[in-house]
């Protein structure tokens with residue numbers, strides 16, 4: 241994609257818009273469809289004989305805590321509260337879903353994000369409920385035994401399993417940079433073979449979705465995301481570095497609930513999770529609007545949680561729900577902890593966004609109507625258009641810069657006297 245075109249797309253990105261106002265008739269029809277799907281699933285035999293309620297009880301979760309989680313998850317999935325009983329049912333029926341999870345060119349960070357908790361949480365218990373037939377990092381068998389388990393699962397659940405892929409696909413020199421198993425099968429062959437009989441593929445993390453860090457220039461292994469290699473299969477992309485476990489569980493839950501893949505944007509990301517920019521929900525946004533920016537790491541503005549745009553935050557160009565769902569059991573998220581967003585849920589993020597300065601070629605121009613008119617535009621909520629925000633940022637901070645400079649000059653003057 242041409243660089244300029246890429247930036248233009250980020251600034252317009254109509255395909256990413258979330259329609260949250262679909263009307264009663266739409267939700268009534270959807271409710272009926274989901275109910276029918278869940279009834280069908282309930283009649284089917286569980287793939288794994290684990291009962292969610294039993295598991296919750298064993299791990300010390302009360303029914304009340306579970307219902308609170310259901311309520312929050314329903315809202316997170318952008319469904320009305322009437323869907324709560326269906327979401328609870330879908331969680332209970334996740335044991336009907338066979339899943340094969342493979343790792344290609346990766347650091348296993350997405351798996352790690354799932355399992356690194358102080359204690360089990362509901363998402364992690366749901367990972368136990370899903371019939372996870374194969375997962376190289378988590379499973380006990382290794383070597384030939386692991387290969388046999390994979391082949392058996394793929395054969396037994398032919399056409400029914402969800403294939404979760406973590407890691408990029410090295411495609412240079414016929415894929416020799418990544419091989420697996422005794423046969424020396426390349427990652428391309430491994431992925432292609434398992435994709436053939438999968439019901440759907442979920443690519444998790446930036447490597448599996450867009451090539452990630454292995455695809456950074458000069459990309460010696462020819463790393464690509466799954467969607468660039470596999471054609472003709474339903475693919476859902478859950479990018480980020482790592483993908484948020486909540487987004488993985490939420491997407492699987494929607495697949496169980498609706499019996500189909502959720503609504504996706506043009507980069508195959510579920511709109512419920514990637515329909516908004518980081519900037520749209522950032523807790524530092526009021527400072528952006530007021531033209532208050534951190535100018536240097538550790539300065540007083542940083543200590544007061546001012547906006548990180550001038551320190552290179554790419555929140556205005558990045559679609560993800562981090563400010564809402566956060567990481568590590570919702571304790572915090574990167575911008576909350578004091579570092580700008582590096583756009584890890586966007587294609588080619590390592591080369592395009594992962595540096596600590598604002599994008600130089602974003603075509604920033606001073607607004608024609610002057611600063612005041614841009615401030616009004618912010619007030620009207622036009623800031624969904626990040627381009628307008630950046631234009632205003634440039635102009636507003638120029639004024640602020642001048643003001644603070646003159647204050648400093650005044651102080652200097654006072655000292656001299």
Ligand code: SF4
Nearest residue numbers: 522525547548553555
């Ligand atoms: S530029 Fe970054 S820190 Fe500033 S409001 Fe937007 S997302 Fe938040």
Ligand code: SF4
Nearest residue numbers: 562574581582583584
């Ligand atoms: S804040 Fe930005 S860089 Fe950080 S995890 Fe979210 S999308 Fe990725």
